Amino acid sequence: MDLGYEGRRALIVGGSYGIGKATAALMGAEGADVLIASRSADNLAEAADGIAATGAERPATLVCDVTQPNAGHTLAAAALERWDGLDLLVTAVGGSIRSSFEDLTDEDWLNNYTFNILSTVRAIRALLPALEKGDCPAIVTLGAAASKMPYQHQIVSNVHKAGLLGLTKTLAAELADRGIRVNCVAPGRTLTPLWTRRADKMASEQGRTRDDILGDFSKDIPLNRFASAEEVATMVVWLASPRASYVTGQTVNVDGGIARGLL
Template sequence: MDLGLAGREALVVGGSAGIGLATARLLAAEGASVTIAARDAGRLRAAAADIGQTTASAVEWFCVDVTGEEAEAQLGARYGDDRGLDVLVVTVGGSIRGRFDSFGDDAWHDNYNMNVIGPVRVVRALLGSLEAGRSPAIVLLGAAGAKMPYVNQVVSNVHKAGLLALVKTLSHELADKPIRVNAISPGRTLTRLWLDRAEQLAAERDITPGEVIEEFAAEIPLGRFAEPDEIAQAVVFVASERASYITGQSISVDGGVGRGLL
């Protein structure tokens, strides 16, 4: 299936690793002109080289920390309103584990800044560029916990739910541009963050990281974690011309974890 992405201008914020990197790689494979952005120059350089080797596409990159107030100015300076942006993917975010009574205000503020304010800054800075784009689409990364909250992840559950409210609201406000806005909400995915977490839990319980992964995978109807590419496939489809009538949606890619009808 031709996704209609050849020659399109795409930016993946959070594109140096994990789902963001997988998304950038797939966009490049579809013929899009891809730029990746994240905080770490070394990881960005390596990611761009990886994409170049696997897709024979040149990938631009630049550093930005969306948790900082200067991010908006940096993005605006790079993408003026005259530079059309067709696809914007924001995969930044993260979760912190613990019970409700273990977190003070700082933890709430920091996670909110990462999961909600960061994407807000990116979208706000690039609205002019998106308006100048061709069939522009925004895809934000939600989380399965926003729809079916996980135990011991109260902070990120709340904030990712807020992100889905942002997606729904923006889809209405930007429909006349017309800019489509959607979220992909992944379940447990074999990213570096999850592998690091498995190592930490394994050390605490004197078992192997593989055994930790197996325990968590047993809770998933499909019986396994997702690969980053499986989430990225959904992101790229929703960003493409083939999804031209889809907006305001949070699409779960969670292996069947979510039990709700809606």
């Protein structure tokens, strides 16, 4: 199936690792002109080299810390300097704090809010003028299955990722008359560097192997394994494509069935 990516202009915020990097690689392989943004120049260079090694066009890179107030303007300036408009925006940023509720400070809540919600708000707000000039423009945010099935001891990200769903649904309605679609992909447990580092730390503390730890965390997933970043990115790429032209305001779980709710 031709997804219609040839010549499309795509900005991936958080594109230097994990699902963002996999998304950039797949979009590039489909023929998109890709710009990836991250706060680490070293990570960006490594990601761009890795994507090019797959046979996709080497993406352009932009150093940008999305937790900073001027991040949206930095992203918009870079996009408009490279192109005269923007077709696709993917915000693949966010994280969690594993802690009990009582141990969390106001600073923990505010910092995670900035990372999980405000970074995406700033990016979308600043890039709307560029997207309005785009061809079949689309925004895809990266949420989490935890927004529909909250995990214990991850209350901060549970709350903020649920807020991201609300942002996606509301923006989809507000931006529909401008021809901009907005959707969210909600991954479950995915084998990204974040998870491998966490598993390695737990394995070291418990005198076990990474595979043992990942196996334990796979037991409550109906498919009995973690996703690959590419499996999640495939859904992102489809939702952002013209093939999904009648889909907006949706949050699609790619979670191996771990979230059991009907909605």
